[in-house]
Amino acid sequence: MEATAPLLTIWKNKFIAYVGKMALNNFFKHLVTDEHFISKALPAYLYYPLLFNEAFQYHEPEKLEKLCLAGFFYYRSLIELDDIVDSTHPTKRPYAPLVSSICQEEAIKLLSSLFPLDSIFWCYWGNRRDEYLNAVAQDKANPITIPLPAYETHAEQKSAFGKIAIDSLHVLTEEKYLSVYEQLLKAHRHFSVGFQLLDDVKDYRKDAENAQINWAHMALNEHASRQQYELNNWPLAKRHSYLHLSGVANKLLKQSNTCFSQALEIAQALGLHAWQETIVRQNKAIMYLRLYYEAHVKRAISKSRFSTTLRYATAKGAPYAANELACCLRLAETFITDSQNEDGSWQDFHTNAGLSNSWVTGYVLAHIADIPSCSGQAKIKAARFLQNSHQKGSGWGYNTDWIADVDSTTTALLALDLSCQPMYPQATSWVANQRKDGGFSTYTDHQKLYQSLDKSKSNLTGWLQNHTCVSAMAYYFLARTNDYPESQSEVRKFLLHARNPEGMWGAYWWTSPIYSTTYIIKGLLLESVPGAYADVINSAVEALLNLQLADGGFGTALPAPVASSAYYTGLVLDTICSDAELFARYRPQADKACNWLLRHQHTDGSWSSSALMQIPSPEVQQPQKEVSTWRLSSSGTNIIVEDEMRVFSTVIAMKAISAYRRSLPG
Template identity: 30%
Template sequence: MLNITNKLQINLDEKDLSSSVNHIYNQIDNVNIPLTLKQIVFPENFLDHKFYFIMPKFFKDIYGIKNKKAINDICNSGYFYFRYLLCLDSLADQDTIIEDENLKKHMYKMQILQSHIYHEQALITLGFYFGKNHDFWETWGKRNKDFLESIQMDSVYNISLTIKEYETLCIGKCSFTNVAVDVFEFYTKNENKEMYNDLIEINNYFSIGRCIQDDIEDFKKDLIFQKNNLAHVFLNNWLISKNLNITDYNNDQLEKLLISSGELEKLLSLSGDYLKKAIDLCDKYDSKLIKYKKLLSSMLNTIVFYKVQIEAYRIDVLIKNKLKNVDKLNSNNLPNAISISKKYINDLQFKNGSWYENLNKQGFSNSWATGFISLFLDDADAEKDKSIEFLKKSHQNNLWGYNTDWSYDYDSTTCSLINVVKNKKDFHLIEKWQTGQNNNGGFSTYSDNDPELLGRLNLTKSNIKGWVQSHVCVSALAYYFVVSKKIEEHIDIQKLRTYIFSNTNKDGIWDAYWWTSPIYPTSFIIQGMIMEKEAYDMIEDKLKILFDLQNDNGSFSCPVSKQESAFYSALVLDTVSLERKYFDKFSEKADKLCNWLMENQLSNGSFDNTYYQVIPNPNIKQWKSNHKFNKNMFGAGNSVTGEQYALFSTGVALRAFRRFSKLKVK
């Protein structure tokens, strides 16, 4: 189904890896068997499982071992034993798909021969180092016992496995990984039992997480041969919850159901949870387990990548099934525009209170999207209450990210806090968010002190200077948040104002880092100024500059795509309709703008999507419209992307229509 293994990156020095490879081939050269037989026993793909081959090297620093020959010998013996166990597992499972029975019998005979030689080579080395060490061989016996018990347990297909039983099965099947710790433990005569137990636990978490990945990859094959597989268990439980029976479906149908049910995402998340536990334990020992942590982080990143892409596919299918047969309205009016906008937002809200919108390599946004859409809803809207419940469950220590699988950022956090924070008494909720304000007064999107972000991007601090600097658009929303909730005393509001008002463009309004138009930051800054009761002339001047961008038909366009934009048009209408004295000043332009929005509203209440978002590479500090940015609805580095379902446009339009309506009837 998914080949996760081939996506893993082994963060080892090539020279280090090369010395180990040369060492094992020297040992193979000294194996005293005929050359033709040696070519069968040690085929070209013998070292395909490289990260198991070099696994003992993950522990050499924590045990302080400098003897390179001993380390390479241990790598050799560990890998020979690993290959031996693979042979035993294959012989026990008999699950290789080969139609020619004679060829299959021949292959199994070869595996018997291979297993004998691999086992012999492993024990030759271990015997040299631990010959009469009773404690080592007692531990060795326990590892073998665990493995054999897991083989016996695995021989009975059990589609009702509990998680506890599955953990035991995985740890037993991967017991050889703990031998990598055992050999150094006895070689160094270590007395720190807490460290030893932690290393075993790290290996066990790794083993369980990796076994889940194997189960995903082998989903269909294990159905054919009736082999225990956690994906079968998860899918069976889901089918039972729907009063369905797994035996009523063929293997292809079950594979599709695993994806469409969302159970595949749950499996990937569970695998990631075990790897996170292993990473957390690695952190306890600082740099001494850095190579192991890098491998675990690489695996986790791969899992997250697959999970968000699979989720995006599933969500897209679900939403698009709701968006069929959509046309332009023949006629429209304000009450109808408000009603169908709200219905559209309600229809696309998921049961957990979230919305999905905007797609890039990190998948769909749910946290940021939910926060943004919800901030344009009225407090009386039931959808807002549901969204707040989702946001309260999806934060990382009161910090939110683009989605629940991605690192936190201060802009998504601002969107969420606007909804979650009710008044000054909620000060404790913003303590972490406050750290996003930089010395120059502005707010950055990401923190350069977030190791998770650097790990996810596989970059260093020097490569992400563009993403961690202060951004006007992020600061604009932060300013709007602070003044709308009247919590100015909890940040350096004067420095924030100074940063904002010293970063206007040549026209006197504000350019954005993440958005294609100055309309986004300018709208939030003007609304903040109105709420702060800033000088009338200054606000009027900014609104005048904004309306200079208006098209003849009343709309506003995206300056990059040159297309009329419901999103930017709605933002301007929302801003000018905040307070009557500004609305009256620009009422003719506002009327024309509102009419354009109503004329271009679709029958389901939404609008055409807008390409409004810029994704610069992390090292780019400032982009310009003449830069070569590719238009890509699925997002990527140096790309312009935007909505998939016009939820941002519809959310902003809903509040704009409501505000406009209140001012027009008075």
């Protein structure tokens, strides 16, 4: 577990304990130690001097504790003052001036116990006070535009009291480490500018309402001026949207990332591990924001282009003319090809981690690889993207910015294998993730998963346990390649043991047992001994077909009520068409499913998205039992996520209709 978590707990408890001993009314003690304020603050503000003390080789626990407490008290005081100065409704927080006064007084008392009145420290203090006041005055002046160097100085001055931690250590070590001190001030400037740029993107609307200096506002005005737009006539909400649609927000986040990276370089050179962790956390926050905003922009642009018109109000029903199926496939293939990005990737599913590209690209390529009419160039580009997006020593992740996971790696390996691309070194590493009981989990490394998550949750048992749906895709891959017979046998045993009473298999990440069940059936059909698992296959298919709705489609189990989904309908149809005997036996059900798909294709060749993926909270082990309420959302956990880009639904519907067409006699 990363060091910041215990440090945060230790220093939060120290601060609360210190306030508890103050000669102060309990009501104000509660206000000073407000849990909401502490949880919103950058964790390192509770122990800011500890980010730098190693560089000064200063290790006096009592004095460091006083410095840390004084720093957080003063930070608390300044935030209250900022809110008072900025607020247009001071009556909403009538006690803010008193809380600020209490915290400022305690900070000065602590510092006075460390530095006598004639100490050089108070000269540094006076300089930092003047810098901060300059920043406040400039904020209130609210210039229309300022040069970048002036903005950087403004950002540094807004964080002037943060430098007091460095000044204090410099004075306590009798100014012996002048070179270190100067390097730290330089790094702190980079850190402050990066922090301010990040804040300006996040606080665009708030700063506009409070008429404060905001570089995002200035950069957007400059961009709009080049486009000959007059933003002053636009509502604030529209300007905020344009900040992201224009790409200005993304550009500023990259600038922020650069500043943090410059600070990180100095922190690494000085061996300041705690500060390195703090900077890395900020870069992680930038990654989350960038992925989130990029996904919103991509969704907004794509959804504006999606057709809402169905090709057929009604379909003729089987038998279908060959040209009708061919036309359907041609339109679907065009949609899939047009949805491919320049780098060869496809994207879908917007979550906290942004849009998926690696996992989605592997999945799409795996399902178009054996469709001869699909663009060969699209397949080549997708395979190249997968080869380039492999994370050395790990595999593939949900996207290129996220840690590798077993399921994304499975789909990438399946795609490369079906595309006749080399994948054996990676496959050998992947097999090593198999558990002793034969199953596969999505994630295997607690430390990496913990560090990747935005929240400091330590209970990750749900995401680290075996997952039937992940094991189902792993089994299908192993059965397709037939290169790892021992692993194939072990995962098959695991899955046969995991069947539910209905004869199907549940899913951790999916809203229906259809996902796991169809891939397991297709894996069993590939086993080398013909008919060895006929009873299991037949009962599973019967159970699946019992889920067919009156309209011929198959639906999601969540959220209620159940409605037909192109994705789940496609999975079932493709499975029935995987075996000649199954197709002959269940031809009527296959005809109905195909008919539903034909009736629900849009004029642009796509099928509507549906609620496919579920994301339980990391500690949840049995989603169907433990989660009582699911939200349809793209953020947080215990949520249901749609394939909003329509890529997943369309590629599976297309594959199913292609398989159906090949299964028809003659």
